[in-house]
Amino acid sequence: MTLDLASTEDAESRLAALTVLSRQVRDLIDAVVLTDVPEGELTAVTAELAALTERLGAVRRDSPRSFEFGPDGLPRNLSNAVTGAANPHALPLVVQVTPERTVRAELGFRPVHEGPPATVHGGVSAMILDQLLGQAVAAAGFPGMTGTLSLRYRRPVPYGEPLVATAEHTRSQGRKSWAEGRIALPDGTVLVEAEGLFIAPSWWSGKGPVPEPEGGAGGAR
Ligand SMILES: CCCCCCCCCCCCCCCC(=O)SCCNC(=O)CCNC(=O)[C@H](O)C(C)(C)COP(=O)(O)OP(=O)(O)OC[C@H]1O[C@@H](n2cnc3c(N)ncnc32)[C@H](O)[C@@H]1OP(=O)(O)O
Numbered sequence: 441m442t443l444d445l446a447s448t449e450d451a452e453s454r455l456a457a458l459t460v461l462s463r464q465v466r467d468l469i470d471a472v473v474l475t476d477v478p479e480g481e482l483t484a485v486t487a488e489l490a491a492l493t494e495r496l497g498a499v500r501r502d503s504p505r506s507f508e509f510g511p512d513g514l515p516r517n518l519s520n521a522v523t524g525a526a527n528p529h530a531l532p533l534v535v536q537v538t539p540e541r542t543v544r545a546e547l548g549f550r551p552v553h554e555g556p557p558a559t560v561h562g563g564v565s566a567m568i569l570d571q572l573l574g575q576a577v578a579a580a581g582f583p584g585m586t587g588t589l590s591l592r593y594r595r596p597v598p599y600g601e602p603l604v605a606t607a608e609h610t611r612s613q614g615r616k617s618w619a620e621g622r623i624a625l626p627d628g629t630v631l632v633e634a635e636g637l638f639i640a641p642s643w644w645s646g647k648g649p650v651p652e653p654e655g656g657a658g659g660a661r
Contacts (some may be wrong), residue, residue: 452511455518458526465528473552522571533568533605537579542608543572547623549599560597562632565623569634572607573619577638580609582617584638591634602626607634615640 468489475482504519505526518526523533535545547568555561570589577584597603607621617640622633642648 462528541579543576545605565632573636576607576619577617584640587637587639589636595631597631
């Protein structure tokens with residue numbers, strides 16, 4: 441097999457442009473949440489956005505990009521809801537694997553993540569920790585799907601401030617693996633902590649039928 445370097449470069453260049461677009465859309469989302477412009481301006485911007493949405497939809501995939509290997513040989517998921525640089529919904533969380541095979545991410549929430557006043561929505565914190573714990577079991581060599589995730593919300597999570605999230609694999613038994621993690625202030629004060637059970641599905645080892653997601657397409661992660 442020969443690698444078509446020109447088309448690989450083209451694909452990477454297009455993905456870089458998609459990443460820049462996603463960043464711009466994040467800025468747009470933030471602007472929408474905080475805007476106080478008059479109604480006429482809201483209506484005018486909405487019309488422009490409808491036109492832009494139509495342009496982007498002119499050529500459409502059936503489902504988001506899934507796991508793939510980047511030019512560096514490492515797996516990536518540019519469309520992931522938490523880590524995907526090419527998904528405007530994602531923070532995106534940038535997760536580092538430590539030499540001890542634990543995981544760590546520096547993060548900052550934004551007003552768009554607000555639940556209670558001046559506080560990050562608890563479901564958003566849960567989403568971040570689900571991803572981080574999942575990456576912790578994967579980094580330890582035991583990837584799986586979330587079976588259970590339990591959280592203890594110790595203090596309100598602020599947005600607009602630097603935070604640190606960490607997680608580590610704690611044990612495995614058969615197809616089940618457990619991990620713990622937390623979101624903390626830079627001084628180590630824990631705001632939310634989580635424990636999760638991750639299960640390597642029977643169908644990964646060909647021992648069971650691959651379930652169809654309820655409601656049709658869109659099940660790929
Ligand atoms: C291309 C390269 C890729 C590289 C790779 C990189 C990885 C990069 C990391 C990504 C990190 C993503 C992190 C986000 C992770 C999500 O968000 S995953 C999405 C959320 N979770 C889901 O959608 C899971 C939905 N549930 C399922 O698919 C299935 O129920 C499960 C959990 C896979 C289990 O299915 P199954 O394999 O058929 O399990 P089954 O044989 O029935 O049960 C096995 C055992 O587990 C127990 N069990 C089953 N379900 C549960 C449960 N929910 N709770 C507790 N126990 C359970 C059973 O009781 C049984 O126990 P034992 O009898 O053995 O003691």
